[in-house]
Amino acid sequence: MSATPTPAHPEGFTPTGTIATHADRRRVVFATVVGTTVEWYDFFIYAQAAALVFATVFFEPAGAGFAAILSFASVGISFLFRPLGAFLAGHLGDRYGRRVVLMLTLILMGVATTLVGLLPTYAAIGIAAPILLIFLRIVQGISAGGEWGGAVLMAVEHAPKTKRGLFGASPQIGVPLGMLLASAIMAIMTVIAPGDAFLEWGWRIPFLLSFVLILVGYYIRRRVEESPVFTEIAERREATKMPIVQLFRKHWLLVLIAALVFAGNNAVGYMTTGGYIQGYATNPEGPIGLERGPVLWAAAAASVVWLLSTWFAGWVSDRIGRRTTYIIGWLLMLPAIFALFPLVNRGDITSLTLALCLLAVGLGFTYGPQAALYTELFPASIRFSGVSISYAIGAILGGAFAPTIAQAIVQATGSTSGVTWYLTAMVLIGLTATLLLKDRSGIPLGPDHEAEQSVSPIYGLAKA
Incomplete structure (x- = not known):
């Protein structure tokens, strides 16, 4: 096909001129939900195990307190490698398509997770055990960075165009679904x-189960067609040769602000998805000492609330805009943060469940619109790089070491109030970053509109 520009396609049409049917779109939604659920189940099952058992079976020689910090640090270290995954996936995705990257990341994550389930403990092979564990966690981080x-x-x-928030919520709800699945299976195993x-x-x-789930996810994803936007780019032979260079040369400030939006959500979310609250509540030497099973079921219940609020926020963002939806989410999250530890520290499972569910509402409102928000921020030719790298940097600044920081604050001060103020600061950073961005809901996404997409969405800037 010639590289000569062609007229923009009407909404609902593919680059070849055929109508994108309801069945096609339903298949895409189903595949993204299943695929991301499997990916994040793998990612979160590690965090659950880090909170509950890894300090004992892999890091025990470091001593009780420091072993817990090392265990949570092994959760966070993978985030440092998310940008590498995002760089690789962004380059491949902008050059060769979205679909091939999704297949590769799914396989990479599944293999790493399955191998964790086969690792010998420190008692069996010594220092090689935690080294291999951390290596496999790094592989998980690379995969998550591209997924x-x-x-x-x-x-x-x-x-x-009018349902991007709702469609974008489909990969987003895969995250709470992955958390729900991880928590439920861990809880069943405690029985x-x-x-x-x-x-x-x-x-x-739960780690060995990943092998079965990965086969299911692979089968479903391979039946989905390539993104119509990339198909059009490929047909015109307009794929950017060095998308990452273009991204940072023209849009570095946008990447940073978009990352800070996610950092606020991610820091708060990793109190549960990173396993901190579960570890804090079940620590037999801590102030609460609840049983593992009920705490895991509480996390599972909160995941259901997170799922529903994420879906609803994606839907409502198509009606009131991404930016407004985010602002509502930040305002809901602040009182939930201040209620979190007073409720958890009451020491009963009902209060713990209530605390996590309240937190999940604000998390959903600042997560459901994210897919559509990020997609509408970046030009088509470098979009994969833009959304992936912003997400990866935001994860490092937000959730990467949030459980480790929380653990260190509590051990240093003997109180959870410092954790509350840390989370509050992260939410205010996310809110400020949100206020710096214009709402671009409904902006054309195809390569015909590259000039419009390249105008900066940051208030006060005409160019990116």
Whole structure:
């Protein structure tokens, strides 16, 4: 096909001129939900195990307190490698398509997770055990860094203009679904393998289950067509040769602000998805000492609330705009943060569940619109790089070491109030970054509108 520009396609049409049917779009939504659920199940099952068993089976020689910090740090270290995954996936996704990247990241994550389930403990092979564990967590981080951008673009670039928030919520709800699945399976294993049996072999089963889930996800994803926006770019032979160079040369400030938006959400979210609250509530030497099973079910219940609020926020952002939806989310999150530890520290499972569910509402409102928001911020030719790298940097600034920071604050001060103020600061950073961005809901996404897309969405700037 000639590289000569062609007229913009009407909403609902693919680059070849055929109508994108309801069945096509439903298949895309289903595939993105299933794929991201499997990916994030893998990612979160590690965080659950880090909170519950890894300090004992991999880091115990460091001593009780420091072993817990090392265990949470192993959760966070993967975030440092998310940008590498985002760079690689962004380059491949902008050059060769969204679909191929999604297949690669799914396989990479599944293999790493399955191998964690087969790792010998420190007692069996010594220092090699935590080294191999951290290596596999790094592989998970590389995969997670590339997964999100591809899933988001497949969903949003297939969507009708008036339903991008709703379609974009489909990969987003895969995250709470992954958390729900991880929490539920871990909780079931505490019943099947209680006490010492859980430490000996029970925790491994959820990791080994990943192999089956990855086969399901792979089968579903390979049946989905490439994003229509990338198909048009490829047909015109207009793929950018060095998309990352173009991104940072023209849009570096936008990448930073978009990353800070996500950082606020991610820091708060990783109190549960990073396993901190679960570890804090079940620590037998801590102030609460609840049983593992009920705490995991509380996290699962909060995941349902997070899922519903994420879906609703995506839907409502199509009506009131991404920016307004985000602002509502930040305002909901602030009182939930101040209620979190007073409720958790009451020491009963009902209060813990209520605290996590309240937090989940604000998390959903600042997560549901993110896919559409990010997609509408960046030009088509460098969009995969833009959304992936912004997301990865935001994860480092936000959730990467949030559980580790929280653990260190509590151990240093003997109080959770410092954690509350830390989370409040992160939310205010996210709110400020949101206020700096213009709402671009409904902006054309195709390559015909590259000039319009390249105008900066940052208040006060005419060019990116």
